[in-house]
Amino acid sequence: ELKVEQNPLFLSMQEGKNYTIYCNYSTTSDRLYWYRQDPGKSLESLFVLLSNGAVKQEGRLMASLDTKARLSTLHITAAVHDLSATYFCAVDRRNTGNQFYFGTGTSLTVIP
């Protein structure tokens, strides 16, 4: 079974600092997704990474994908309080429809 691991599980950082969340997965996958979830809310799509070497940036968040290493990173630059949320990565496999395998999530708290 495809396993997806994220680290760290919990992250507390000060405003203005940089940090990276890591997402490792166990078997071949072509696509990787990053989602954000605020407490009691749904999942908001952040990035869809479609191929090896893909890099996408939106504001203070940048995501990258290395399919050979089975690794994706979500880099946070100059964190602000509004980024406090739980971040999930997810992967899927070819020919399995839209079955996503989610990571455990990283709970991010940005301290003023």
Added chain:
Amino acid sequence: KAGVTQTPRYLIKTRGQQVTLSCSPISGHRSVSWYQQTPGQGLQFLFEYFSETQRNKGNFPGRFSGRQFSNSRSEMNVSTLELGDSALYLCASSLWTGNTEAFFGQGTRLTVV
């Protein structure tokens, strides 16, 4: 453009009862997937429906079932509820099936007492 709509938002049921949750996908989307989110198990895939057919099923007991209608709206049903079924149930809408971006609804918070 309307997003994914799930109803009801909150539900309290008693053990042994059954429950039906509803999901209306984004207009034009034909794939609907369901996920269960719990603090202990995280986000787990239940099943996907595409063109009124179950495309894929996760590792859940037969008490969990679903269906999709011709307008792509989907329902999931849980029979003989157990305490462990308490969770946030999320519906995801995709344009097509197979490696496509998914947009999630607000979820239905089910509490079994």
